Amino acid sequence: MNRPKDSGSVPRAGFDLDGAWQLHPQVSIRPERFGALLYHFGTRRLSFLKSPALLTVVSSLAAQPSARAACAEAGIGPAELPAYASALARLASSQMICGRTAS
Amino acid sequence: MTVTAAPLTKVFQSGLAAPICLTWELTYACNLSCVHCLSSSGRRDPAELSTDECKSVIDELERMQVFYVNIGGGEPTVRSDFWDLVDYAIAHHVGVKFSTNGLRITPEVARRLAHTDYIDVQISLDGATAEVNDAVRGRGSFEMATRAMQNLAAAGFAGFKISVVMTRQNVAQLDAFKAIADSFGAQLRITRLRPSGRGADVWDELHPTAAQQRELYDWLVAHGENVLTGDSFFHLAGYGQELPGLNMCGAGRVVCLIDPVGDVYACPFAIHDEFLAGNVRDPGGFAEVWRGSELFSNLRRPQSGGACSSCSAFDACQGGCMAAKFFTGLPLDGPDPECVRGFGEVALATATADAAPRPSGDHSHRRRPAASGGPVPIIIGSRPERGAATDTAVTTSAVSVRGRAPDRACDQSPLAGFALPGGP
Numbered sequence: 001m002n003r004p005k006d007s008g009s010v011p012r013a014g015f016d017l018d019g020a021w022q023l024h025p026q027v028s029i030r031p032e033r034f035g036a037l038l039y040h041f042g043t044r045r046l047s048f049l050k051s052p053a054l055l056t057v058v059s060s061l062a063a064q065p066s067a068r069a070a071c072a073e074a075g076i077g078p079a080e081l082p083a084y085a086s087a088l089a090r091l092a093s094s095q096m097i098c099g100r101t102a103s
Numbered sequence: 104m105t106v107t108a109a110p111l112t113k114v115f116q117s118g119l120a121a122p123i124c125l126t127w128e129l130t131y132a133c134n135l136s137c138v139h140c141l142s143s144s145g146r147r148d149p150a151e152l153s154t155d156e157c158k159s160v161i162d163e164l165e166r167m168q169v170f171y172v173n174i175g176g177g178e179p180t181v182r183s184d185f186w187d188l189v190d191y192a193i194a195h196h197v198g199v200k201f202s203t204n205g206l207r208i209t210p211e212v213a214r215r216l217a218h219t220d221y222i223d224v225q226i227s228l229d230g231a232t233a234e235v236n237d238a239v240r241g242r243g244s245f246e247m248a249t250r251a252m253q254n255l256a257a258a259g260f261a262g263f264k265i266s267v268v269m270t271r272q273n274v275a276q277l278d279a280f281k282a283i284a285d286s287f288g289a290q291l292r293i294t295r296l297r298p299s300g301r302g303a304d305v306w307d308e309l310h311p312t313a314a315q316q317r318e319l320y321d322w323l324v325a326h327g328e329n330v331l332t333g334d335s336f337f338h339l340a341g342y343g344q345e346l347p348g349l350n351m352c353g354a355g356r357v358v359c360l361i362d363p364v365g366d367v368y369a370c371p372f373a374i375h376d377e378f379l380a381g382n383v384r385d386p387g388g389f390a391e392v393w394r395g396s397e398l399f400s401n402l403r404r405p406q407s408g409g410a411c412s413s414c415s416a417f418d419a420c421q422g423g424c425m426a427a428k429f430f431t432g433l434p435l436d437g438p439d440p441e442c443v444r445g446f447g448e449v450a451l452a453t454a455t456a457d458a459a460p461r462p463s464g465d466h467s468h469r470r471r472p473a474a475s476g477g478p479v480p481i482i483i484g485s486r487p488e489r490g491a492a493t494d495t496a497v498t499t500s501a502v503s504v505r506g507r508a509p510d511r512a513c514d515q516s517p518l519a520g521f522a523l524p525g526g527p
Contacts (some may be wrong), residue, residue, distance in 0.1 A: 026220075028196065030121065030168040034114045037123065039170035039315065041198055041221050045171075059144070 002075050015067070015089035017081070020100040022062035028095050031055060047096050054087055061097060112351045118403040120394065121167040123332075123357040129157070129185065130177040130363050131466035134206055137229070137240045139268060139309060141372060142301040142362070144177040145468035154184040156384070160361065161188070163389050164197045171198030172220075175371075177466075178290045179365065180207035185466065202227060202243060202266060205251025213251075213258035223293065224328040226251050226265040235272050239309075256287040262357035262380075266292045274315040276321050281330070288406035292331035295338075298430040298440070299373045301467065303459065305432070316441060317342070338423035341416035342444040352425055355380065355402035359393065367392045369402060374461055378402045409436025416444055423447075449521030482490070 012015045023029060026042040035049035036058075049055045056074040057067075064070040071084050130146035131139075132390050152160070164172065172192065179185055182204050192199050200223040200276040206251035208216075208224070216222055225249050230236030234295035255263050262441045269271065284291040298306035302499070311319060320339040323330065327347045349357070355378075361367055365383040368374050370407075381392035395398065411422040422428075423439020431440040432454045438446035 028168065028170055030170070032120055034111075037119070038172075039198075041170075084400060 003095060015085045015092060016099075017071070017085055017088075019070040020065060021067050021070075021088070021097050022099045022100045023058060024095055029055075029058070038091075040094070040096060045094060047091065047094055048079045050087075054084065056096065057084060057088070058091070059061075062100070111402075112349060112462065115353070115357050116350070116351060116403065118356050118399070121164075121169045123504070124173065124353060125169055125171075125194075125359060125361070126163070126173045126175060126507065127160075127361045128177060128363050128371075129179040129188070129472070130178075131181050132181050133176060133178040133239045134181065135178065135204055135205075135244055136468050137227075137244075137301070138305045139229075139239060139270075139296060139300075139302040140467075141298040141302055142464040143467050144179065146466045148178075148347075148363055148466060152365050153382070154187065157188050158191055158484070159186070160365075160383050160389060161192050161195050161197055162384075165195040167390055169197060171200055176203040177201075178204055178206055182315075184474055185256045193219070199223070200264075203251070204240070205248040208251035208254050210254045211255035211262060215295060216255070217258040217260035223264065224255065224260065226255075226268045226289075227266050227268075228280075228283075229268050230273050231276035231283060235276065238272065239268075239270065248300070252287045256289070261288050263287075263289050264292045265289050266294065268296050269293050269311060270296055270359065271311055271315060274311050274319055277319070277326075281326065282507060290329070292333065293335070295335035295424070296425075297424070297426055298446050298459075299372050299374060299426055303430050303461075307355075310441065311417075313443075313445070314405050316443065320346075320443075332467065338420050338427075338439045338441060339443060341420035343419075345358060345419060347382060350419070351421055354378070354400040354425055359399075361389065369398060370426060371428060372424070375429065375459070377429065378426075407436050409434065411436070411446075413439055414444065414446070432460070435463055 007096055024042075027038055027040045030037045031052075032048075035051045036055040038047045038049065039045075040047070049058060049095060053076065057076065058072050060070045060073055061067060064073060067085075067088055068081075071081060076084050088097065119444070128142060130147055130151055131142060131144045133144040146524075156318040175308065176191075178470075179201055182188070189199050189201070198492070202225040204227050208226075212257055215384055216224055216400055227240070228236060228248045229239045230245065236245040236248070237243065238464070252263075265280065265287070267280055273410045280293070281291050296302060296306065298310070318338060319336070320342050322333065322337070323336060323346050329459065332346065332348060333355065334350070337348070337350040340346060340350055343470065354373060358370050359367055359380070360369075360371040360374065361383060367382060367389065369378040369380060369437050376525055381390045383392070385392065389396070408417050408422055411417045420443070423442060427437055427440050428435055428437065431451060433447070433450050438450055440447040440451055442448075502522035
């Protein structure tokens with residue numbers, strides 16, 4: 001499930017690992033033993049991160065050029081990457097994370 | 104990759120770093136005298152937290168990263184510092200959802216609310232008609248709530264909540280409530296009547312019948328995705344299908360209550376010394392109570408299902424609501440009084456009348472609401488007026504107080520919107 005470098009043709013259910021992402025500005029994040037809880041003040045929805053590693057990834061999105069880089073920085077190996085990509089896709093679809101248009 | 108083995112509810116049952124659903128009752132003062140008020144509210148308590156003390160609590164909630172508080176009362180907007188506290192909370196990254204009977208929701212206030220992020224409003228309404236509503240909440244209260252809803256809608260406040268406590272008189276109005284919510288672009292929230300506070304006095308007459316419980320369950324199964332429940336009805340999961348939400352008792356685990364004098368209880372419906380964990384004025388403040396209190400630590404240990412463990416519905420209903428059992432005099436490890444298998448009725452029939460613990464505080468109006476000739480409480484087998492003992496109690500700062508309006512617990516299901524896990 002390696003993503004093509006060309007992110008222009010992202011499948012509907014996919015996630016642009018090479019894009020620049022960030023936590024949505026209206027989202028608060030709170031570390032918990034199992035990972036973290038997220039709350040979106042705009043949609044008033046809760047969500048959660050099921051592992052501390054995913055918390056590391058999400059927290060570093062804004063500082064990394066791409067989600068792929070954030071995963072690499074968090075020590076996510078190639079075998080695990082697809083699972084992280086789908087977790088990030090879910091967070092994107094619920095607006096917990098969003099693309100960075102300008103840096 | 105690491106996948107958490109335990110279901111999320113198991114993880115939640117062992118407690119969180121901070122509550123998800125924190126109810127904070129700012130005052131016992133109220134212009135109404137609803138017959139089922141969980142906090143037996145009416146008169147302000149002289150020991151209520153001061154503005155500065157409230158701000159200290161907010162500072163602490165910010166440090167604990169509590170996302171939002173569900174503010175209630177009493178009628179919270181009667182506090183003269185209410186808007187100041189709301190502004191303070193928002194400035195400190197603590198979102199505010201507040202419950203109101205609509206008293207202060209003027210067109211001006213509605214416009215202001217509509218233009219402020221991080222605020223959600225919940226209007227209490229217990230009947231889809233004035234007749235049904237006012238019988239519980241007092242004369243004129245339907246009109247007051249309706250005016251507030253009109254003002255919010257006119258100001259463009261989309262998605263405010265209409266909060267209904269389900270009773271024997273209004274189960275048949277579920278579709279009508281939904282229609283009212285839809286007409287205002289609001290969201291319907293329904294919660295369970297609890298036998299707490301003044302609710303203890305009217306529970307026998309007002310709680311839904313077994314047939315109505317089934318009707319309610321079927322309605323929720325059909326409409327549940329768009330209706331909030333504050334996770335109220337997990338005892339109905341015993342019918343078969345789990346309802347949207349957490350389907351567990353969150354008391355002391357993901358839920359708790361701070362009352363107007365700073366007492367911290369396991370949940371908004373369990374306000375009794377038995378469930379008192381501490382006070383925000385204690386050294387260490389709220390954080391210490393949440394993290395270190397003996398009561399909460401106990402609640403976070405695996406609980407015994409007791410008599411219910413052998414029931415095939417136990418996995419679904421978890422034995423039901425701790426508070427409902429407690430205030431009807433049933434053992435905490437036995438069936439819920441509204442057990443869908445009927446075990447609660449049997450248990451109630453054999454429980455002695457005086458087994459049910461009585462409230463330890465009462466702030467009810469001595470006669471009628473102090474409000475401006477407006478709503479007057481109606482009497483549905485309401486508890487008799489309290490005498491001198493009560494008056495003494497409320498002027499003593501050490502008084503143990505209790506309760507809150509039933510519709511303010513958890514503004515919405517703690518898990519509303521949780522995508523169920525798959526990935527890491």
